[in-house]
Amino acid sequence: MALRNAVMAALLEGEASGYDLAKGFEASVANFWMATPQQLYRELERMEGEGLVSARVVEQERRPNKRLFSLTDAGLEVLRAYVADVPAKPTAIRDELMVKVQCVDIGDADAVRTAITERRERSAAKLARYERMRDRMLAGRGEDEYLATADRIGPYLTLQGGMAFERGILQWAQTALEHLERRSAGR
Template identity: 45%
Template sequence: MALRHAVLAALLTGDGSGGSDGGGSDGDGGGEYSGYQLAKAFDIGVANFWHALPQQLYAELAKLEKEGLVAGRQVVQETRPNKRLFRVTEAGLAELAAFTTATSKPSFIRDDLMVKVQAADSVDTGPLIEQLEERASVAEAKTELFGKLLRKMRGGLDEEEFLRRGDRIGPYLTCLRGLALERENREWGLRVAAVLRARGPIRAER
């Protein structure tokens, strides 16, 4: 997967308001996001399975617009700087459609904290325990964030009803995966920290 596909997918979650003047999407995919709004939406949702820095997103938006996969328009604001809004074009939707038909590769974990745990028998575990508990704390905060986001998406519907007939089911399903992942991160971090603390200081054999 390329970053472009993640950006296109994130743009499809735009609310279509287009800012203060209420511009729509003219029949193309989703609504509209400014670069700033895209970065915020990306951080909450897509970043859980495809990380990118804001400057990378801005650069990718420029590439996508040049290739005709997104369309941008200028919005004049009286009390704030003008901003540019982006939406997915029909060509962008076609790009996403082609992407979804391609075979997905198995996912792989690349996590420096797990490498540290792998070496726990030969290193001072004090700093490692602190990092594990910090990871668990961050995961707990993200769990709460996902819970709020999911409730906002559902509106007045309960989850099963929303899954049957709610709008924009894709972002909801990916947020469910993010919620499960962060719950697992919290449980794993706390358990490993407790195990290492119970075993006491490690004296590595030389």
């Protein structure tokens, strides 16, 4: 998946500046796509050149002018075609922590346990943030009611995927730490 598809998906929420998009990326698509602000700005420039987004300048006092981006009809058509395409194979995991865990038997098990603990803490924090996002989306409604009545359910469904991913990391980390602790105690 190209970054531009994730940017266009984020712009479905409405017009946004590059700065707002970078901040909003964390809140809207970070559970399935990561990008730096620099990557987003470069991609917005390319997309504008291709006619997929348009920008308007908003003059501000005491601050630099900002550009607000929105999807063009051409961008919406490209996004529709992307959605209709058969998905590519899922992304392969490339995780340095997993390489270290693979080598734990020949290395510093304490360092690996520390790294797993840090990953667990980051995942717990992300899951808590996702749960707050879910609560804001639901706004007091039950999930079934939300899914039946919301204008757009895609953001909610991807949020659920991100939550499931973080829960999986938390479960794996707990199990891995327990096994490493048992082996350490048995030696």
